[in-house]
Amino acid sequence: MAIKTTRDHIVEASDQLFYMQGFDHTSFTHIADSVKISRGNFYYHFKTKDEILDAVIEFRLKKTKNMLKQWENDNVDPEQRILDFIHILIRNRELIIRYGCPVGTLNAELIKLDHNSKQDAKKIFSLFRTWLKKQFTLLGHAKQADALAMYILSQSQGVATLASVFDDEKFIKQEVKRMTEWLQSL
Amino acid sequence: MAIKTTRDHIVEASDQLFYMQGFDHTSFTHIADSVKISRGNFYYHFKTKDEILDAVIEFRLKKTKNMLKQWENDNVDPEQRILDFIHILIRNRELIIRYGCPVGTLNAELIKLDHNSKQDAKKIFSLFRTWLKKQFTLLGHAKQADALAMYILSQSQGVATLASVFDDEKFIKQEVKRMTEWLQSL
């Protein structure tokens, strides 16, 4: 891991703030306070706020790719890999209850803003979709692999949204259990 | 139906704009242009933007209550009533693909803004939850009625989110079919 540049700090702080407060609502002042640099210093690293958003999406894409690769390395069994995906809901339950799913909420916001970068944000979902499809294919469900991938993605989104609205950790655990049983019964 | 007052027009225009653009991103100028009144005239009807939000949530609560009552009047069979709920996804598919679920996206936004009215927005979800629970109880699933209500709500949220991100009408139809079959197999 290389030493973090100021640019890295800006991207990582923005990543967190965009998740916790939303992209539109997060101002340069918020980010500057978080990184502890002046507002003016931003524009040496990024010309516009949209450029920061693009860098954040790039950052998330990279993190997601690494996570998926890690899951493939950790397990040979595709069923176990899919379980790793499902269990993000458990591992990140505190943040999910507070702020929802980072992928779903960013996409939903950019869609409403009709923002140029919504197509890039969608790619984060596509990474999961393609990866899940691959695992279901390996499990012997080649024909319905994409439908199964969408099904699991959809379930996770629903669980994250309702767990957040109803502040309900038990709901997450119960639904993860149900999804696990569903997967094993396939 | 009484004649609509200016206040009614403001509430209904805000309802639409909050759905299509988000609450935070919608300005008084947007609403004023839509209603065709001056910005200054707002403050005769509402003291703050938050008061408009409260009126919009009140408006949505009332509309939702009427819709649920209508579904009860239209069908004696609770299974058919639940199908009415599931089929909102089909009926509103164009709007859902463009802007997501109005209930889920408003709640998600207010949660991120940590807005005072997030508790009121949650009540719209609670209306559906309680109503669905009642129908599942009538169907003879009293013990798991709330879990089944949450399951259906969660599914709908997931479908709305993914259909919007992937601009996918077929996904909605396919998932509605799956949910219908699931309901009939209960």
Added chain:
DNA sequence: GTCTATACGCCGATAGAC
């Protein structure tokens, strides 16, 4: 009830010193 004019702050963004 509706309007125009305006206050005041925060927004993203720029210029230029160090």
Added chain:
DNA sequence: GTCTATCGGCGTATAGAC
């Protein structure tokens, strides 16, 4: 590379004429 100072615009909100 980082800073301070500042710009123009839009945000919510107010005052007061009609």
